[in-house]
Amino acid sequence: MTKITVNGREIDADPKKPLIAACHSNHVEVPHYCYHPGLEPVGSCRICQVEVQQGTGPARVMVACRTFPAEGMVVQTESTKAHDTRRECLEFLLKNHPLDCPICDKAGECDLQDYTYSEGQGEGRTHEPRRKLEKRKSLGDVIVLDEERCILCSRCVRFFEEVTKKPQLTVADLGSRSTIATFADRPLTGNYQGNIADLCPVGALTLSKFRFQARVWNLVKMASTCAECSRGCSTTVEVLRGGEVKRFRPRENAEVNKWWLCDTGRFAFGPVNAKPRLDGSHNRASLAQLCNLLAQDAGALIVASPFCTQEEGAALLEFVRERGAKALFLSPAPNALKDDLLHTGDPCPNRRGLTELGFAPLAPSEIGSPRTLVLVGERSAELAGAALAMAQRVALFDTQASSAPNVALCIGVATHVEKSGTWINVDGKKGVLGAAKPPPNAVRPLPNLLTELAALLRAQPAPR
Amino acid sequence: MVIIKRKELSLAERLYLPEIVRGLTVTFSKFFQKPITRQYPEEPLPTNEVTRGQPRLVVKDDGNIACVSCGMCEAACPAYAITIDGGETDRAIEREPKRFDIDMLRCILCGFCEEACPKDAIYMSDELELADYSRAALVYDMEKLKRPASALRKRMDYVNHINDRWRT
Numbered sequence: 159m160t161k162i163t164v165n166g167r168e169i170d171a172d173p174k175k176p177l178i179a180a181c182h183s184n185h186v187e188v189p190h191y192c193y194h195p196g197l198e199p200v201g202s203c204r205i206c207q208v209e210v211q212q213g214t215g216p217a218r219v220m221v222a223c224r225t226f227p228a229e230g231m232v233v234q235t236e237s238t239k240a241h242d243t244r245r246e247c248l249e250f251l252l253k254n255h256p257l258d259c260p261i262c263d264k265a266g267e268c269d270l271q272d273y274t275y276s277e278g279q280g281e282g283r284t285h286e287p288r289r290k291l292e293k294r295k296s297l298g299d300v301i302v303l304d305e306e307r308c309i310l311c312s313r314c315v316r317f318f319e320e321v322t323k324k325p326q327l328t329v330a331d332l333g334s335r336s337t338i339a340t341f342a343d344r345p346l347t348g349n350y351q352g353n354i355a356d357l358c359p360v361g362a363l364t365l366s367k368f369r370f371q372a373r374v375w376n377l378v379k380m381a382s383t384c385a386e387c388s389r390g391c392s393t394t395v396e397v398l399r400g401g402e403v404k405r406f407r408p409r410e411n412a413e414v415n416k417w418w419l420c421d422t423g424r425f426a427f428g429p430v431n432a433k434p435r436l437d438g439s440h441n442r443a444s445l446a447q448l449c450n451l452l453a454q455d456a457g458a459l460i461v462a463s464p465f466c467t468q469e470e471g472a473a474l475l476e477f478v479r480e481r482g483a484k485a486l487f488l489s490p491a492p493n494a495l496k497d498d499l500l501h502t503g504d505p506c507p508n509r510r511g512l513t514e515l516g517f518a519p520l521a522p523s524e525i526g527s528p529r530t531l532v533l534v535g536e537r538s539a540e541l542a543g544a545a546l547a548m549a550q551r552v553a554l555f556d557t558q559a560s561s562a563p564n565v566a567l568c569i570g571v572a573t574h575v576e577k578s579g580t581w582i583n584v585d586g587k588k589g590v591l592g593a594a595k596p597p598p599n600a601v602r603p604l605p606n607l608l609t610e611l612a613a614l615l616r617a618q619p620a621p622r
Numbered sequence: 623m624v625i626i627k628r629k630e631l632s633l634a635e636r637l638y639l640p641e642i643v644r645g646l647t648v649t650f651s652k653f654f655q656k657p658i659t660r661q662y663p664e665e666p667l668p669t670n671e672v673t674r675g676q677p678r679l680v681v682k683d684d685g686n687i688a689c690v691s692c693g694m695c696e697a698a699c700p701a702y703a704i705t706i707d708g709g710e711t712d713r714a715i716e717r718e719p720k721r722f723d724i725d726m727l728r729c730i731l732c733g734f735c736e737e738a739c740p741k742d743a744i745y746m747s748d749e750l751e752l753a754d755y756s757r758a759a760l761v762y763d764m765e766k767l768k769r770p771a772s773a774l775r776k777r778m779d780y781v782n783h784i785n786d787r788w789r790t
Contacts, residue, residue: 260692260740261717294716370708370717373693399705 162231171227178206178222181235188235189244189273191251191359192311193223196417197320200224203311203359204247205273209234219243241277248278254289254334255360256306264361266374270309289334297327298345300352300421301363305337308362314338314354321418322350322499338362349497352424353417356407367425368405372398381409383581383589384423385465385574387495388504390583391415391423395575395594403427403575403594413587420501429537429557429573436559436570438600444567445607448553449614451530451566452481459528459549461520461542462487463535464506466604467579467591471508471515473605474534477612487512488533488541489519502584505541507574511582525549535604536573539565555604571604572597669748671780674733677724678747678769680778687768688743691719695735695744703728704735722764726752736781745774745781 159170162177164186171180176199181188191203201224210225211217211232219239234240252274259265291305310329315338318326326346330339340346355363377396384391384406392411398404406426408419452458462474464487471487478485489506496503506512513519522545525531531549533539539546539560546552552565559568576597581589634640660667669675677695680688691708709720735744747769754760771778 260694261690261715265692293714370691370710372708373696373706375697376693 160227160229160231162227162229162233164233165235173227175226176223177208177210177225177227177231177233180227181208181222181233186235188222189269189277190223191269191309192313194313194316194357194417197313197316197357200312200316203251203309205244205251207240207243207247209237209240245277245279248273249283251309252278252282253284254306255309256288258307262304262307262361263364263369263374264307264358268361269359291337296345296366297340297363298347298351300366301346301355302366302369303338304362304364307360308338309360310336310338311359312338313357313359314363317350317354317357321353322348324348327354349420349422349495349501350418350499352421353408353419356417356419365405365424372396372404377404378594380575380592380594382406382575382591382594383507383583384415384419384426385507386420386423386426386505387500387502388506388509388584389414389500389502390507390581390587390589391419391500392589393419393423395592397575397595400595403430414583414585414589415500418500420495420497420499422495422501429540430575432558434559435557435598436568436601437598438570438602441569441600441602441607444569445611445614447567448532448569449611449618451551451553452532452611452615453618455530456481457528458483458530458532459525460486460532460534461525461538462512462517463533463538463541464488464508464512465536465538465574466508466512466534467574467577467581468508468511468515469579470535470604471512471517473608475515475517477608480612481615485515485517486520487517488538489521490541490543491521504584507583507589508581510584510586511580514582536571555607569607570598570601571607572601576601577603663751667750669750671748671776673748673750674731674746675748675750676726676729676731676746676752677733677735677744677767678749678774679722679764679767680743680745680771680774681768682771686713687718687764688741688771689719689722690715690717690741690743691722692717692740694738694740698734698738700732700734701728701730703730719764722767724762724767726760726762727757742778745777747774747777 160173161168162171164181169184178188178190178193188206190206193199193206201221204221206222207219208222209217210220259271265271293304295303295305297303312329315327318324326340327338329336331337352365355365377398380395382393382395384393391414392409394407394409395403396405406424408415408417410417460478460483475485492503493505495501522542525545527548529550532553533542534555536557539554539556546562554560554565554568555571557573574591575594578593579591583589682688691706693706696704696706703725705723706719707721708717710716711718733746736746
């Protein structure tokens with residue numbers, strides 16, 4: 159560790175990390191566009207300039223992302239000289255930046271907009287027309303590029319070079335005509351394209367599925383965990399007006415997903431937005447019916463969904479143990495999405511957690527043809543697939559009703575964005591789920607339903 | 623306790639009749655003046671560009687709505703009367719509202735939306751009347767809010783004139 163002075167305060171800095179990282183970890187705000195903690199610094203945007211004085215030399219203005227802390231370094235981030243230099247850089251960045259914040263999807267979470275509001279001048283000094291470039295250039299199915307808005311920070315270029323290790327983007331052309339382009343105009347490929355839209359500090363790279371869908375300040379954000387594989391990436395769920403989930407975005411988590419999220423998880427709002435949902439209006443009748451089914455068949459097969467949280471798992475375990483049955487959870491075969499970055503290919507987000515609780519995995523093909531099958535939890539019917547038809551009678555706790563002829567009753571439960579709880583990922587790390595929106599009318603938490611069911615069963619006369 | 627002294631009446635006032643005549647003079651003189659009562663609703667209220675009536679959306683001369691659904695008016699609205707859902711278009715301006723609702727029962731006619739709009743797309747019209755048989759009918763959708771720019775021209779010029787006074 160190296161001792162440096164930032165704004166008159168002595169701090170310990172890691173000499174291997176750039177100065178800007180030391181500033182940020184000590185709550186000193188330094189604006190930055192091209193710098194990202196997950197990428198190699200290049201110093202192309204020049205907005206992170208601070209005044210640095212070393213030894214007996216004069217104070218110089220240097221970019222904080224390409225300067226490394228040295229013993230005795232004195233840094234001023236808020237001096238007049240640093241401010242003026244940054245302001246001049248900002249003016250150049252804004253020289254060709256279109257004034258379409260009202261149209262731009264990034265407005266409200268745009269680094270350039272934020273810094274222009276706090277530091278920039280009210281009016282431009284140039285009279286020349288702004289450069290005209292392509293406003294909607296499709297880079298494959300996921301990303302749309304607005305060339306005019308791009309400030310050439312090259313974060314997206316470096317993401318493909320350094321994180322996925324498959325370079326796909328480059329800065330093409332020279333000078334003011336420079337643009338971001340794919341090699342030979344081929345569309346982007348891979349399962350990690352969506353990340354470059356998050357990385358983009360301005361609104362140049364936008365997600366085709368989110369374009370013009372919502373203003374970002376209208377989205378209610380909640381910390382959650384990705385449900386698409388057992389990696390359990392930390393995410394933020396963003397819900398528009400308490401209704402539809404509009405975005406899943408990665409949430410920084412050094413132990414699991416760092417800053418990234420795969421496109422499978424990013425665009426997995428289909429199942430959570432699916433309509434029509436099963437509500438809880440028939441809960442009472444359905445629970446009584448289920449109680450009868452379970453009382454008649456002591457050997458009923460009760461299988462949890464791998465989407466059950468630890469809390470739901472514990473409640474179900476208690477219920478199953480009381481009946482003297484085996485605790486099982488559905489464990490479908492791994493899918494082909496496995497890669498070496500994040501996706502594990504295992505569609506069970508809480509496999510490890512349920513296993514640790516004492517549940518045993520059960521492949522859908524092993525269900526066989528029980529007299530009574532009780533599937534408990536989100537997406538259980540979908541994961542059971544064809545095996546559902548083999549059972550004589552099925553009781554379903556799911557988010558959507560099933561029309562299969564052998565489904566005797568359906569009880570509505572909440573999706574993973576509508577309840578709070580815990581999942582444990584493949585490496586044993588805890589992932590939190592936050593309730594980002596309310597569940598449909600009268601849908602009750604699974605543990606409550608199970609407690610009520612257990613009470614009903616106890617009150618039932620013993621089977622003959 | 624406050625004691626209010628009764629006014630001393632003069633002789634003419636005490637005689638009663640002269641005062642009656644004086645009062646009737648005022649009454650009869652009004653017969654020959656233009657009446658100031660307005661026969662609303664048969665006779666509409668006078669409006670001008672300063673009238674801050676219900677907000678309306680501008681349809682530009684090329685037939686397209688001026689709104690780009692940026693959400694500024696929605697954010698500025700103190701009564702949460704505005705709801706906007708955006709969407710993509712093929713026009714040069716890529717964004718347009720797919721849904722633009724103003725709940726006229728919530729609207730307090732404050733004009734913040736007009737001030738917030740960066741695209742000169744929403745203006746306070748001179749329309750003031752608001753009556754219907756259901757609440758749902760008073761949540762105006764985009765079709766009910768659209769007005770040609772010509773209908774709002776006077777207000778647009780007035781607002782621009784006011785804004786120019788603050789421009790340095």
